[in-house]
Amino acid sequence: MSTPAQYYQSLPPVSKFYGVACLMTTSALYFDLYDPWNIAISYQDVFKRFQVWRLISNFFFLGPFSPFFAIRLIMIARYGVLLERGPFDKRSADYVWMLIFGALSLLVMAAIPFLWTPFMAGSLVFMIVYVWSREFPNAQISIYGVVTLKGFYLPWALLALDLIFGAPLMEDIIGMVAGHLYYFLTVLHPLAGGKYVLKTPLWVHKIVAHWGEGIQVNSPVQHDPNAGVAFRGRSYRLNGNRAQTSTTPSEQEQGQEQTNNSARQPNSGDGVAFRGKGYRLSGH
Template sequence: MSTPAEYYRSLPPVSKIYGVTCLMTSAAYYLNLYNEENIALFYGLVFKRLQVWRLITNFFFLGPFSFPFAFRLIMIARYGVSLERGTFDKRTADYAWMLIFGALSLLVMAVVPYLWSPFMGISLVFMIVYVWSREFPNALINIYGLVSLKGFYLPWAFLALDLIFGNPLKPDILGMVAGHLYYFLTVLHPLAGGKFKLSTPFLVHKIVAYWGEGTQINAPVQSNPSAGIIFRGRSHRLGGTQTTTTSNVLTMKRGRKRKKRKQPL
């Protein structure tokens, strides 16, 4: 049986960083190190006072320590990790882009006053669960040892649990909408013959490669040489650039010799 430290080190990078950040944010709130209003999403303060950090920090607060908070953290550890190790295996940048796209989609939805919420981390977690349910629709899930169902129905089961426990349903529904939008643009629309496909931006690939965590197949950029992990595409060969350069130099020298031989006396 692995120790907590071994389990922590075995976690994939994106899910680990997001889960730990959410845990530290709630721990700091529990210790009264900050006021929750200072990290909440208020567009008036974002545009009038340029408090742009609110566009990011609101996604890392899953609420104070409580059963709902622990449940959301378990969702990240269970379904976020499973998604990153499964569908997004060796696609660290793509998984990071999925979360970024989900966050951007939720920020756009929050412009509508009725859809606004001061903290949209729960919606982002629910987006992860929704995408997992579409990627693993036939996986068998057991909820509290009482109900067994397929993975495709998992978001709806969690929605029903929040209804029973009296938790707000709007964050869950917004997360499902963001998850379906991402899945439609990346999977369903291209399979239907659509020309547009939502691909991971080059900048995200570059940041992940420079960061040096995880692995990435067919990344358009090479990793930082000082990083401990190499991001290699399928056609990447160590020393390939050096070999090509040497062969070009030899070819140029041979061409010069042939020209000298052809010159008239």
């Protein structure tokens, strides 16, 4: 049984940072250190009074201490951590870019009057849950030990619970829209033969490299001058499958040698569709 300190140290960096930032924001409100409406999203204050911090600060406020706040924080600790340890393992910059893209999408939607909400941290958390549900559609989820369902239906189940408890649904809905937009552009559209248009920008890689936390496979930024080439090895798709993108000369030589060996030797492995004796052209 790990201690709270050990559990905290074991958390992946991005989810740990975001969860702690939301917890500290609510704790500061508990001690009356600020007025929450000073960090709410207001485009009038942003453009007329140049209060640009509102574009960022509203994503760290999950509300005052309450069961609703606890549930949202648990979602970060549960599904955000599972995403970062699963499909985004060793892809810290890609995970940061997913959150940034989600925040930008939510800001655009908040410009529409009937979609506006003062704080969109809950929407960003719901986006994380939605992406997780698409990455682990067959995972078995228990809702309060009463209902068991597949992970694919988790966002809809949480939406129904918020409806029953009387919580506002708009932030949940726009969070699901942002999550589906990200999943469509990074997984569904490329799988359908479309171009991958949501590549993680170089400046995000640089921020992660400067941060010094997390690991980024195939990062174009060199973390350490003595560490060799920063872009090498294999890339990882969002669904966790590997696709080889670059090989070193030694790997190419090994691949050529294996090809030559396979041409000279019969395949003795199982599961081969056509097997039997081979005959040389000369008939010997």
